[in-house]
Amino acid sequence: MPTGLTQDAGWEIGVSRTLPRPVPALWEFVTGEEGVALWLGPGVRLPTGKGDGFRTADGVEGEIRGYRSGERVRLTYGPTTVQVTVSPGRTDGSAVLRLHQEHLGSAEEREERRAHWRGVTDRIEAALS
DSSP: OOTTEETTTEEEEEEEEEESSOHHHHHHHHHSHHHHHHHTOTTOOOOOSTTOEEEOTTOOEEEEEEEETTTEEEEEETTEEEEEEEEEOSSTTOEEEEEEEEEESOHHHHHHHHHHHHHHHHHHHHHHO
16 A cells, blocks of 8 residues: 555645644644644634534635644544644653644645645744744
């Protein structure tokens, strides 16, 4: 099976970055207005209740599938599923941000989303600097 293709979730991609922020501060940023604008799009208010819906400025609709405050949000994004997690890093005061997307349509879409999520992590890191 090719890299990135799974039996259950189809094509998927994950990107992670360790950032010099404690977990609570990173979580507050990525789920706050400025952070959500970087990974979900400007003007989106991230709902927290399972089944709560949203719509991006680009017209993509989705809904919350799971929300564990301080740790993880899982949501549909059109036909795909996106998960954002924040966990403790290996050094004191750092946290790991993980962005994962599954149910992608092809290897090409996987590569496109890899570039997208790497750009998102770059912008989040820059915003926190």
